[in-house]
Amino acid sequence: MYKEVLRSIEGIGIFPSIALILFLGFFIGLIIYLIKKGRAYFQDIARLPLEDYDDANNNHTT
Amino acid sequence: MAADIFYYDNKIVKKFGIATIFWGIIGFLVGLIVALKLIYPDFLGFIPELSYGRLRPLHTNAVIFAFAGNAIFYGVYYSLPRLCKAPMWSNALSKINFWGWQAIILSAVITLPLGITTSKEYAELEWPIDIAITIIWVIFGINMLMTIWKRREKHIYVAIWFYIATFVTVAVLHLVNSVEIPATLLKSYPIYAGVQDALVQWWYGHNAVAFFLTTPFLGIMYYFIPKAANRPIFSYRLSIVHFWSLIFIYIWAGPHHLLYTALPGWAQALGTVFSIMLIAPSWGGMLNGLLTLRGAWDKVREDPVLKFLVVGITAYGMVTFEGPMLSIGNVNAVAHYSDYIIAHVHLGALLWNGGLTFAMLYYITPRIYKTKLYSTKLANVHFWFATMGAVFYVIPMYWGGITQSLMWKEFTSEGLLQYPNFLTTIEQIRPMYILRAVGGTLFITGACVSVYNLYKTAKSGVLVEQEEDQAQPIVDHTPDKSESWHRKLESRPVQFTALTLVVILIGGIIEYVPTAVVDSNVPTIESVKPYTPLEVEGRDIYIAEGCNNCHSQMIRPFRSETERYGEYSKAGEYVYDHPFLWGSKRTGPDLHRIGGKYPDSWHLRHMYDPHSTSPGSIMPAYPWLLTQDMDIESIDERISALRTVGVPYARGYEDEALADMKAQAEEITNRLHQNGFKEVEGIEITSEKKVIAIIAYLQRMGIDIKGDNNPFEGLPSSKVLSEDARENQPKNN
Numbered sequence: 001m002y003k004e005v006l007r008s009i010e011g012i013g014i015f016p017s018i019a020l021i022l023f024l025g026f027f028i029g030l031i032i033y034l035i036k037k038g039r040a041y042f043q044d045i046a047r048l049p050l051e052d053y054d055d056a057n058n059n060h061t062t
Numbered sequence: 063m064a065a066d067i068f069y070y071d072n073k074i075v076k077k078f079g080i081a082t083i084f085w086g087i088i089g090f091l092v093g094l095i096v097a098l099k100l101i102y103p104d105f106l107g108f109i110p111e112l113s114y115g116r117l118r119p120l121h122t123n124a125v126i127f128a129f130a131g132n133a134i135f136y137g138v139y140y141s142l143p144r145l146c147k148a149p150m151w152s153n154a155l156s157k158i159n160f161w162g163w164q165a166i167i168l169s170a171v172i173t174l175p176l177g178i179t180t181s182k183e184y185a186e187l188e189w190p191i192d193i194a195i196t197i198i199w200v201i202f203g204i205n206m207l208m209t210i211w212k213r214r215e216k217h218i219y220v221a222i223w224f225y226i227a228t229f230v231t232v233a234v235l236h237l238v239n240s241v242e243i244p245a246t247l248l249k250s251y252p253i254y255a256g257v258q259d260a261l262v263q264w265w266y267g268h269n270a271v272a273f274f275l276t277t278p279f280l281g282i283m284y285y286f287i288p289k290a291a292n293r294p295i296f297s298y299r300l301s302i303v304h305f306w307s308l309i310f311i312y313i314w315a316g317p318h319h320l321l322y323t324a325l326p327g328w329a330q331a332l333g334t335v336f337s338i339m340l341i342a343p344s345w346g347g348m349l350n351g352l353l354t355l356r357g358a359w360d361k362v363r364e365d366p367v368l369k370f371l372v373v374g375i376t377a378y379g380m381v382t383f384e385g386p387m388l389s390i391g392n393v394n395a396v397a398h399y400s401d402y403i404i405a406h407v408h409l410g411a412l413l414w415n416g417g418l419t420f421a422m423l424y425y426i427t428p429r430i431y432k433t434k435l436y437s438t439k440l441a442n443v444h445f446w447f448a449t450m451g452a453v454f455y456v457i458p459m460y461w462g463g464i465t466q467s468l469m470w471k472e473f474t475s476e477g478l479l480q481y482p483n484f485l486t487t488i489e490q491i492r493p494m495y496i497l498r499a500v501g502g503t504l505f506i507t508g509a510c511v512s513v514y515n516l517y518k519t520a521k522s523g524v525l526v527e528q529e530e531d532q533a534q535p536i537v538d539h540t541p542d543k544s545e546s547w548h549r550k551l552e553s554r555p556v557q558f559t560a561l562t563l564v565v566i567l568i569g570g571i572i573e574y575v576p577t578a579v580v581d582s583n584v585p586t587i588e589s590v591k592p593y594t595p596l597e598v599e600g601r602d603i604y605i606a607e608g609c610n611n612c613h614s615q616m617i618r619p620f621r622s623e624t625e626r627y628g629e630y631s632k633a634g635e636y637v638y639d640h641p642f643l644w645g646s647k648r649t650g651p652d653l654h655r656i657g658g659k660y661p662d663s664w665h666l667r668h669m670y671d672p673h674s675t676s677p678g679s680i681m682p683a684y685p686w687l688l689t690q691d692m693d694i695e696s697i698d699e700r701i702s703a704l705r706t707v708g709v710p711y712a713r714g715y716e717d718e719a720l721a722d723m724k725a726q727a728e729e730i731t732n733r734l735h736q737n738g739f740k741e742v743e744g745i746e747i748t749s750e751k752k753v754i755a756i757i758a759y760l761q762r763m764g765i766d767i768k769g770d771n772n773p774f775e776g777l778p779s780s781k782v783l784s785e786d787a788r789e790n791q792p793k794n795n
Contacts, residue, residue: 019568023310030306030548034299037546042298045552048219049145049288 066214066535069528070143072430074156076525078136079423081164083513085132086419089124090506096121097499100649101492103672103682110686111175115608119186120174125411126184128167130275133419135159135202137282138225140426142206145222145285146213147533155205162198166191177606178248181641182263184270185239189250192240199236203229210555214533216541217552220301224281226559227309231273231566238570239266245703246696249602253707256636257324260644261317265570268316275410277309279418283351283375286418286425290367296353300346302548308343309562311336313569318389321398322618323644324633332573337389344382351375366441367425373449374417381410396471399614399648401491402463405456412452412505420448420512427516433523440515447508454501462494471622479625484651485678587634589769592709593762594777595723596730598700599692600759603752604643607684614645615654615763628655628764635767640707650681657765662730663739665757670742687753688745697723710784718779725777727754 098105099114106112139156143149150156169191173179179186187195206229210218239262242250254262288295295301317325317333352375355362362368384406388397397403428435435441469487472480481487541550551558593601604610617623619630631654636642660668664675669687672679698716705711731749734740739747747753765771774782 019572023565023568027303027307027310030303033546033548034302037299039297039299041546042549043294045217045219045549046294046298048215048217049141049221049285050292050294 065532067532068149069530070149071153072525072529073527074160075140075430077160078132078139082129082132082136082419085124085128085167087509089121089129090509092117092121092124094502094506097502100680101495103680108683108685114682115611116175116177118611119179119608122184123170130415134278137422141221141285142209145219146209147215148209148213151205151208151212155201159198159202166194181605181610181643183267185266188248189242189244199233214535216536218555221281221284223305224277227562228273228278230559230563235266235269243703243706245700251640251703251707256639256642257633259642260320261325264319265316268319269313272312275415279415280347282418286422287351287354287371290371290425291355291358293358296350300350304343304347304350310565311340311343313566314573315340321391321394323616324631329573334389338386341386348375348379366438366445367421369445370417370421374414377409377413381414396467400463400467401459405459405463409456423516427519430526431520431523432526433519436515436518436522440511444508444511447504451501451505451508454504455498458494458497462491466491485676488680489678585634586637587767590635590637590766591773592638594726594773595697595701595719596726596755596758597762600755603756604759610643610645612649613653614648616644617652617654627652638709640704653763655764657761657763662734662757663737665760666739666753669753687756688742688751690752691750692752692755694720712781712784715782722777722779726758730754730757
């Protein structure tokens, strides 16, 4: 039965190619984005597990 | 603004810690027992419940779901509230999660030795337990996601992303792989058959390793490495790339478990390509963990927590290098079905999962008891026992695996198999089996030392049941406009979870859907017929006894295999196999062409005492198959269930099944009697015994493609196959 459902989707054959292009694009974009932002931009979140309650405001934008 | 004061629940952390180590020791011990059974097949006598085929799944389930499973909850219930600056959302759900999970483990401890199993690796538990797992897993997920929702820390730290991916993906894997139709209260058949079942199972099996034994432990690494070293993770940017690429790529790699099998070539190729790509994110994660210790290596010399973390992450690096290499065709051709794979998984299980788990136990226990570790020295002793135990386990298994596999493939100059007798190859590697048991014993000894050390630590302090912390509430949940998109995503748990789900679904859908849709992926063979009721019963006994743990039913298209076992296996031969029984390890020979190879009496004697037909065999004896009666009560329900999943038995055939079953059993029994086998060692051979059913199944295996076999010939039933099925019967490819 599930085969019939899947067969009824038109043009299902092109889905894999679309998915591949989308995700390759996503990864290349992600890497460019991270390089552009630079290391310093993420330094405060990287310290997150090390913070305890003396730290003033847990990255809040109050 | 005033900070909120709140309390972390350490009682649940403590409970999961105790459960982790308790089930860990049990799982390791069962592992040692099965290791000893491969050296001394008579070890523990011939008690059905303690036979190798039933205990091996208990070992894998105990170690994966009881030891590593409780360790995951232990890590999550400790780190998640602290990273969210909020206690777990519901203590009641925490408790249900804990006791429910333990009840599931207990049901596995009871059902697996009783032979109640689906046979699908790491998914052996039967359907009522599958439902219980779903409920408890969803409860865990709700508790986790609601805690994240109620957090006081705007950004969701990378460890939590891995926890989210774990929850989402394990849920999807479990649901898809467990689609089964119950025949009775404790027996079900998967809706998938043969090649499709194999693909779904290994998509599940591989990703159980990925999302149960890897991603949650990576989350644990991202929390505990910075905590133990007291410095932030080496590169947060790397962790972003690590996370998304790992979860995207991992889900595709499953078919590398099925190289050279009857699985369509394109699916095998995808599995190989994605497995090789997987080195990149895996090593990215490993390096991120190790490089966090830059400038802190002096601490590793003193702190047992860091020692276990470092050896764990190093082992992870080794295993994730080995995995992609094993996915390359010609490496896989040698390593698959051999003990090399057993070494590979134990390097991961003993040091990566074991190492990180023991690191957590040594880190958390003193902290929740507000005390110091009782003895650093003992922890160091444990560290060396664990490491050397793993080394003594893994190296002999590498050696033995390659040796045996090369012996299987060795030809003489005349072109004949050099070692035609499978037993010669087992004898050769027996010393390696002995060394492996030594390694396991060392590992368990170390774990016992840790139990003492942790117990003394707990005794020297007092449990801080409710640990106070304070933080300011989040005033404005909306992300800051000036922030970039990934940082915004990190403060949006719902979108984050949804995106994770999309990313992991892609690979699964693209690989699985074509196999389900396109008929040409599984060429049908006209002469392949469904099993007779007696063969169905025999097959169910084969599953219950766990024969598939040691015997494959998949002959790869190599000359070394076709010479030894016969014609290589075709996809179309398995269309009625619910579930598929290809196996993943050849402790004994392949059985796909066993049908007709030996007379019935050979199987009878072999089951009663393997040594009588195969001197030196390490197969355990199955004397109870000669004394226990087969299950005739539920055959009608099983035939109905099989029809529901797609086997073309005619409507109403279930009412005739019993008569067919009895007639075929009589025929086999009479033949045995005529050949002088009225009894074996005083045990009378009668037609209702289990051994008759298993003989029927074994003799049927792999003979249909010869084309001259009608399994239902001579049986009293009037109509076996449905008209629809006959009309739809595709032409021979």
